Amino acid sequence: xxxxxxxxxxxxxxxxxxxxxxxxxxxxxxxxxxxxxxxxxxxxxxxxxxxxxxxxxxxxxxxxxxxxxxxxxxxxxxxxxxxxxxxxxxxxxxxxxxxxxxxxxxxxxxxxxxxxxxxxxxxxxxxxxxxxxxxxxxxxxxxxxxxxxxxxxxxxxxxxxxxxxxxxxxxxxxxxxxxxxxxxxxxxxxxxxxxxxxxxxxxxxxxxxxxxxxxxxxxxxxxxxxxxxxxxxxxxxxxxxxxxxxxxxxxxxxxxxxxxxxxxxxxxxxxxxxxxxxxxxxxxxxxxxxxxxxxxxxxxxxxxxxxxxxxxxxxxxxxxxxxxxxx
Amino acid sequence: xxxxxxxxxxxxxxxxxxxxxxxxxxxxxxxxxxxxxxxxxxxxxxxxxxxxxxxxxxxxxxxxxxxxxxxxxxxxxxxxxxxxxxxxxxxxxxxxxxxxxxxxxxxxxxxxxxxxxxxxxxxxxxxxxxxxxxxxxxxxxxxxxxxxxxxxxxxxxxxxxxxxxxxxxxxxxxxxxxxxxxxxxxxxxxxxxxxxxxxxxxxxxxxxxxxxxxxxxxxxxxxxxxxxxxxxxxxxxxxxxxxxxxxxxxxxxxxxxxxxxxxxxxxxxxxxxxxxxxxxxxxxxxxxxxxxxxxxxxxxxxxxxxxxxxxxxxxxxxxxxxxxxxxxxxxxxxxxxxxxxxxxxxxxxxxxxxxxxxxxxxxxxxxxxxxxxxxxxxxxxxxxxxxxxxxxxxxxxxxxxxxxxxxxxxxxxxx
Ligand SMILES: [Zn+2]
Ligand SMILES: [Zn+2]
Numbered sequence: 001x002x003x004x005x006x007x008x009x010x011x012x013x014x015x016x017x018x019x020x021x022x023x024x025x026x027x028x029x030x031x032x033x034x035x036x037x038x039x040x041x042x043x044x045x046x047x048x049x050x051x052x053x054x055x056x057x058x059x060x061x062x063x064x065x066x067x068x069x070x071x072x073x074x075x076x077x078x079x080x081x082x083x084x085x086x087x088x089x090x091x092x093x094x095x096x097x098x099x100x101x102x103x104x105x106x107x108x109x110x111x112x113x114x115x116x117x118x119x120x121x122x123x124x125x126x127x128x129x130x131x132x133x134x135x136x137x138x139x140x141x142x143x144x145x146x147x148x149x150x151x152x153x154x155x156x157x158x159x160x161x162x163x164x165x166x167x168x169x170x171x172x173x174x175x176x177x178x179x180x181x182x183x184x185x186x187x188x189x190x191x192x193x194x195x196x197x198x199x200x201x202x203x204x205x206x207x208x209x210x211x212x213x214x215x216x217x218x219x220x221x222x223x224x225x226x227x228x229x230x231x232x233x234x235x236x237x238x239x240x241x242x243x244x245x246x247x248x249x250x251x252x253x254x255x256x257x258x259x260x261x262x263x264x265x266x267x268x269x270x271x272x273x274x275x276x277x278x279x280x281x282x283x284x285x286x287x288x289x290x291x292x293x294x295x296x297x298x299x300x301x302x303x304x305x306x307x308x309x310x311x312x313x314x315x316x317x318x319x320x321x322x323x324x325x326x327x
Numbered sequence: 328x329x330x331x332x333x334x335x336x337x338x339x340x341x342x343x344x345x346x347x348x349x350x351x352x353x354x355x356x357x358x359x360x361x362x363x364x365x366x367x368x369x370x371x372x373x374x375x376x377x378x379x380x381x382x383x384x385x386x387x388x389x390x391x392x393x394x395x396x397x398x399x400x401x402x403x404x405x406x407x408x409x410x411x412x413x414x415x416x417x418x419x420x421x422x423x424x425x426x427x428x429x430x431x432x433x434x435x436x437x438x439x440x441x442x443x444x445x446x447x448x449x450x451x452x453x454x455x456x457x458x459x460x461x462x463x464x465x466x467x468x469x470x471x472x473x474x475x476x477x478x479x480x481x482x483x484x485x486x487x488x489x490x491x492x493x494x495x496x497x498x499x500x501x502x503x504x505x506x507x508x509x510x511x512x513x514x515x516x517x518x519x520x521x522x523x524x525x526x527x528x529x530x531x532x533x534x535x536x537x538x539x540x541x542x543x544x545x546x547x548x549x550x551x552x553x554x555x556x557x558x559x560x561x562x563x564x565x566x567x568x569x570x571x572x573x574x575x576x577x578x579x580x581x582x583x584x585x586x587x588x589x590x591x592x593x594x595x596x597x598x599x600x601x602x603x604x605x606x607x608x609x610x611x612x613x614x615x616x617x618x619x620x621x622x623x624x625x626x627x628x629x630x631x632x633x634x635x636x637x638x639x640x641x642x643x644x645x646x647x648x649x650x651x652x653x654x655x656x657x658x659x660x661x662x663x664x665x666x667x668x669x670x671x672x673x674x675x676x677x678x679x680x681x682x683x684x685x686x687x688x689x690x691x692x693x694x695x696x697x698x699x700x701x702x703x704x705x706x707x708x709x710x711x712x713x714x715x716x717x718x719x720x721x722x723x724x725x726x727x728x729x730x731x732x733x734x735x736x737x738x739x740x741x742x
Contacts, residue, residue, distance in 0.1 A: 239329040242621045244533040249522040252573070277519030282621075283511070284336035284597025286628055288635060289346045292337075 023049035025056075025065050039078040042093050044071045045086045053078050094129045098122060101146045104218070114217030121213060144212030156223045242282040245275045336597055340507035345445060347594050355448055356408050363451030364405040367682045371403050374683055405680045406453055410673055415447040417670045418457040419589050420648070425465060429484055432474060433584055438510045439468035440588045446503045448594075454682045455496065462488060463496045471508040495692040510593075513583050513602035520602060521576045524617055528568045538623055545620055556611045571613065578609035586646040596639045600632075604639035608649075 021030040023038070025048045030036050037050045046066040056062050057075035064071050083089045102122045109115040128138045248270075257263045257270060336342055347355070406414070419440045426436025442464040447457070462485065469476050482490045526532045530546030550568055551560045563571070582605040587593070592601050607614040618636075622629050643649060647662050685691065725731075 236328045236330055238335070239331060241331050241333075241537065242535065243519075243523060244535060246526055246531070246533065249526060251522055251525050253518070254522075274519075274522065277515050278523060279332055279335065279519070280511075280513075280516040280598065281519035281523065281602065282332040282599050283516070284333060284342070285599040285603075285621075286331075286333045286632065287336055287342065287597050287599075288631065289342070289595060289597060290348045293346060293348050293351070 023047075023052055025049070025052040037080060040081045040086065040089065041073045041078050042090070043073050043077065044069050045090055047081075047086070091130050095126055098126050098129065098142070101142055101149070104215075108219055109215075110217035110219060114215065118215050118218070121215070141212035144210055146212075148211035152221060156221055159223060161226075238279065240279065240282070242285060243278045245271070245278055247271070249274060332599075336511070336599070339511055340505075340509055341511045341593070342597070344505060344507055345594065346597075349591075349595060352448070352591060352594055353408075356412065359447075359449055359451050360406070360408045360411055363453045363682070364680075366684075367405055367453050367680055368403050370682055370684050403680050404676065406451070406673070406677060410676070411447070411452055413669065414452045414457060414673050414677065415444065416589055417673075418452075418461045419443055422461050422465060423585070423588070425461070429476075429481070431465075431469070432472070433514060434512060435468050435472045435474045436465070437512050437514070437584070437588050438472050439465035441510045441593055442468055442500065442504060444591075444593070445507075446500055449503055452677060453680050454685050455499070455688075456677075456681065459492065459688060460496055460500060463493055464500055466493055467497060467500055467508075471510075489689075491689045491692075495688040498692075499688075511598045513587065513598035513605070514580075516598050517576065517579055517583060517602040517605070520606065520617070521572065524572050524613070525569060527617070527620065528565060528572060535621070538620065540620070549616060552612050552616055554612070556615075558612070571610065575606060575610035575613055579605040582608060582643055582649065585648040586643040589648060590642050590646050592639060592642055595642070596635065600635055600639050601643075604636045604643055607636055607640045608644055 022028070023036070024046075028036070028049065028051075038047050039050055039053050040047050041064075044064055044066075046064055046069055048065070052065070053075060056065055057073060057078070061072045061074045063069075064073050081089050083092065099122075102118075102125070104115075104118055106112065106115045109118065125138055125142065128134050254270060254273070257268075257273075263270075422440050422443060423436055426433070426439065431439075439461070443457075443461050446455075446460060446464060466476075466478070466481055469481070478490050478493060482488050482493050523532070527542070527545055528549055530542050532542045532545065534540060534542060550563050550565070552563070552568075553560055579602065583602060587601050587605060592604075596604070603614060603618070606617075615633075618629075618633070622632065647666055
């Protein structure tokens with residue numbers, strides 16, 4: 001409205017200032033300085049040119065030079081505006097800030113209705129901030145909520161990591177118990193019970209504290225499952241039937257390797273060679289190729305049959321003509 | 328979840344796809360031979376017909392005038408299964424020399440030889456010439472065994488072979504191997520067994536759960552092992568025994584590097600059985616003793632394993648490269664000479680029954696590639712089939728993804 005009227009009245013300086021071509025602080029205009037840039041500070045959203053910002057705020061925080069605005073501004077927070085309308089700019093900033101703190105998703109709630117109620121609250125908070133209604137109280141609640149969330153996450157993660165440690169501990173403990181004591185399982189059970197109970201503390205007393213907001217149907221945060229140590233063999237292990245690997249062997253052809261720097265530098269461990277060689281020595285010792293293949297062909301061994309069906313069709317040579325067709 | 332050593336072997340492609348019963352092996356060889364012979368005969372007949380046609384138009388009148396009919400070539404004399412096998416065996420032997428010439432580790436040579444044997448189980452020497460194939464198979468083996476060697480250097484090792492000639496049959500070989508590159512050799516297994524035996528001889532082995540005989544008992548009865556089967560008990564020192572084990576090791580190792588590679592042992596037995604059989608040939612009482620320490624002779628599997636080992640040992644010792652202490656040099660020489668003559672005759676025979684379609688692998692390989700320079704190299708029917716296949720794939724893709732979007736002619740129209 002005002003814009004239209006000002007244009008109609010023809011006050012050129014005012015129009016220029018509104019269009020952003022004259023700095024309200026130093027009155028220099030883009031007409032004289034085509035490279036002029038305007039910056040705003042999200043504290044009060046007053047515009048001024050870059051050189052004014054440099055001049056006024058280079059030596060530390062200073063009050064806003066615009067008449068009637070006494071806010072203290074810092075140079076670091078000045079930025080060029082994204083939206084032409086500074087109201088929009090401000091609203092976007094506020095929304096961004098609220099969204100960072102109030103970041104629940106639908107899956108965090110029991111029902112959709114609860115989630116919608118939550119969204120309603122978030123929107124109310126946002127508009128309170130935008131329209132500066134109950135500003136103090138709203139800011140306080142928001143801050144409390146943020147702190148509560150942070151505290152909750154921290155306690156969650158620290159307990160999760162503690163649990164990882166303690167399970168490793170427990171494994172070790174129970175292992176030694178199994179090996180050394182070989183006593184009743186009951187005793188061990190009670191031990192692990194008590195330790196696991198001690199490991200998972202009750203969610204802290206945050207339940208009673210003021211968290212700023214209280215939402216109905218908000219699920220309790222669950223700590224993510226601790227990552228299991230990686231097992232390249234997927235739970236399988238080798239249980240040799242025919243040999244026991246000795247810690248060391250002394251035979252001509254390996255004495256060289258034992259002291260050879262070229263072997264040792266790369267982290268080569270002769271024990272790997274021992275176990276591999278011994279495993280190979282008996283790998284297939286009790287496999288009777290003839291019997292097993294006949295069994296496989298006849299489908300007597302059901303387990304083997306399904307898995308080797310494809311293999312069998314290859315070995316029988318059904319696809320031979322195709323295979324030959326490279327050329 | 329527990330696995331035994333045997334389960335590990337059962338999981339290998341060598342067991343899954345490349346282990347056979349003797350009758351399966353024979354049947355497969357028979358089948359390959361018949362297929363190849365038919366192809367050779369058909370191809371030769373076609374060639375002759377072509378030549379005859381050419382000949383007819385040129386000199387039909389002449390032959391008519393002379394009253395002599397166009398000479399009909401005699402039937403192609405194809406190789407038999409046994410002859411094919413002999414040829415392949417010979418080239419496997421040559422591959423050992425080849426490996427020696429290039430100073431390849433034994434694993435590389437051994438893998439190359441097994442590639443060759445596997446290849447010729449489904450292909451005939453009449454179709455693909457063994458010399459070319461063995462050259463390439465050896466190169467593939469170098470790569471699969473991690474023994475790196477540049478192609479140029481390798482090709483330069485042959486008096487007349489280009490890099491293209493080495494590479495040309497490569498894909499063919501790899502495909503015939505069904506992309507199974509893993510060959511389980513008995514070499515490391517033998518080393519493992521040797522380590523085990525030496526420690527056993529010294530009396531510091533941990534008893535097996537299944538056979539809890541104390542190490543010292545094993546040790547003391549091992550020192551009394553007879554030299555020969557059913558021989559008198561001896562009384563060795565530990566050093567004597569160690570020397571005996573080491574001798575057996577080197578003898579067995581020699582067998583593994585020759586006879587085991589040159590027979591069907593890899594197809595019929597497992598690496599564990601192969602090294603034990605070689606060891607059995609090298610020192611029977613020692614090996615039997617070792618076996619009984621691993622598997623009590625009361626076990627139901629014991630006679631079965633022993634029978635398997637004995638039959639494998641028979642196979643290994645049947646090879647002409649095998650020399651037991653009883654064979655005299657003269658005997659061996661005579662055997663080798665006879666072998667050589669037979670092979671010479673076979674190679675000569677092969678020259679007359681090669682598949683004419685598969686002579687020039689380099690050219691075929693080039694033609695097979697999509698951007699073949701020589702378009703004539705690809706038969707017309709094949710080119711046509713390829714085109715149809717390509718269109719088929721395109722159609723399949725269209726069915727799945729939907730056809731290509733029609734190009735919009737003008738943005739303004741849509742707006
Ligand atoms: Zn200014
Ligand atoms: Zn201001």
